[in-house]
Amino acid sequence: MELHAHLNGSVSFSTIEKLVARKPHLNIEHGMTAIRSGQRRTLDECFQVFKVIHQLVDTEEDILMVAKDVIREFAADGVKYLELRSTPRKEKTTGMTKRRYVETVIEAIRQCKNEGVDIEVRFLVAVDRRNGAEVAMETVKLAEDFMLSTGGLVVGLDLSGDPTVGHGRDFLPALQKAKNCGLKLSLHLSEVPSQADESELLLNIPPDRIGHGTFLHPEVGGSQSLVDKVRKHNTPLELCLTSNVKGQTVSSYSQHHFLYWYQMGHPSVICTDDKGVFCTDLSQEYQLAASTFNLSQEDMWTLSHKAIDCTFAPDLQQQLHQKWLELQPTLFQL
Numbered sequence: 001m002e003l004h005a006h007l008n009g010s011v012s013f014s015t016i017e018k019l020v021a022r023k024p025h026l027n028i029e030h031g032m033t034a035i036r037s038g039q040r041r042t043l044d045e046c047f048q049v050f051k052v053i054h055q056l057v058d059t060e061e062d063i064l065m066v067a068k069d070v071i072r073e074f075a076a077d078g079v080k081y082l083e084l085r086s087t088p089r090k091e092k093t094t095g096m097t098k099r100r101y102v103e104t105v106i107e108a109i110r111q112c113k114n115e116g117v118d119i120e121v122r123f124l125v126a127v128d129r130r131n132g133a134e135v136a137m138e139t140v141k142l143a144e145d146f147m148l149s150t151g152g153l154v155v156g157l158d159l160s161g162d163p164t165v166g167h168g169r170d171f172l173p174a175l176q177k178a179k180n181c182g183l184k185l186s187l188h189l190s191e192v193p194s195q196a197d198e199s200e201l202l203l204n205i206p207p208d209r210i211g212h213g214t215f216l217h218p219e220v221g222g223s224q225s226l227v228d229k230v231r232k233h234n235t236p237l238e239l240c241l242t243s244n245v246k247g248q249t250v251s252s253y254s255q256h257h258f259l260y261w262y263q264m265g266h267p268s269v270i271c272t273d274d275k276g277v278f279c280t281d282l283s284q285e286y287q288l289a290a291s292t293f294n295l296s297q298e299d300m301w302t303l304s305h306k307a308i309d310c311t312f313a314p315d316l317q318q319q320l321h322q323k324w325l326e327l328q329p330t331l332f333q334l
C-alpha cells in the first residue's frame, strides 16, 4: 500500500536517463536529480532537485512516460494499491496545459490497467503552497472536474510544496471547498518545526490524512493539543523515513516519529514520498522500519494490511482485503 508518492519525485534512475537523452542540451546529470545513500541535503537543496526534474519533464510525452514507468516500478516492487499525487503544471514553451497534464496522468493510469499491470492506481491533484491561494482555488476546481469525469480515478487533493513558504490560513477556503465537493484531503502538516499554528488551524478542517506530521507532538516542539486533534479524528499519518532523514528534518532513523505514533496504536502508514529523489522503494522503507524499530514480519504485515483502511478509495477496500488474505500464505508462515 503506497499512499504518499509525488509523481516527479518518484522518477527512477532509468527514466531520468531516458529523459536526459531526450534533452541533452539541458546538461543535466543524474547527481542533480537524486540524493544517494548516506547523503543529506537541506530542505532547500531538496526542493531545488524538483526544479531540475521539472525541466526534464515538460511535455505530455514526458508525463506519460514518467507516470507509466513510476506505476510499473511500484507494481514491480509488490505495491498493489498506489495513490499518486502530482502538481498540474503549465509549460508555455511546450504548450502543455494543467488540464492536459492531469489528463495525461489519467491516460497513463488507464494504459497500465489495460496492459495488465497488477496494481490499482488512484490520483490526488496537488496544490503547491508556493503558488498561493488563487492558484489553489483553481486547482480545486480542476480536481473537482476530474473527480466527476474520471469515474473515480481522481480521489483527492494534496497540499504540499516548500513548507517554509506561505501560511496554511491562505489555503483554508480552497481546502474547505475541496472537502465540501467530496475530494479527500491529504495535507503535509508540521513538516518543519515552525508550523504549529498552521497545523492547529488546518487540523480543524479536518484533513483525511496527514503527510509527515514530523513536529506535531510536544517532545519535538508541537503540542498535546495538536496530538489530541489528530487522535480525536483518528487521522492516519503518512510516514516517510528516508525522506525525513535525507531532508534532515529527522536526525536519524531511530529518532523518527514513526515510533511515537506506532506505539500509541495510531494509524500510521509507511510511504516513500519521493522514491526517485531519495533512492528508495517501498520495500526498503518497510525494511528500514523493521530493522530500526525491531518489528517482526507479522508486525510489518499488519502495518501494510491496516493501511488498506486509510485509502481514499473505499470502493476498493474489500477487494484489497481479499488480496491480502490470498497473498499472506504465499509470502510467509505466520
Ligand SMILES: CC(C)=CCNc1ncnc2c1ncn2[C@@H]1O[C@H](COP(=O)(O)O)[C@@H](O)[C@H]1O
Pocket: 006, 007, 008, 009, 043, 044, 046, 047, 050, 085, 086, 087, 088, 126, 128, 160, 161, 162, 163, 188, 191, 243, 244, 246, 247, 273, 274
Ligand atoms: C525537500 C524534501 C525533504 C522533500 C520531501 N517532502 C516534501 N514536502 C513537500 N512537498 C513535497 C515533498 N516532496 C515532494 N513535494 C512536492 O511534490 C513536487 C514534485 O512532484 P510533482 O511535480 O507534484 O509531481 C514538489 O515540487 C513539491 O511541491
Ligand SMILES: [Zn+2]
Pocket: 004, 006, 160, 188, 211, 273
Ligand atoms: Zn510529500
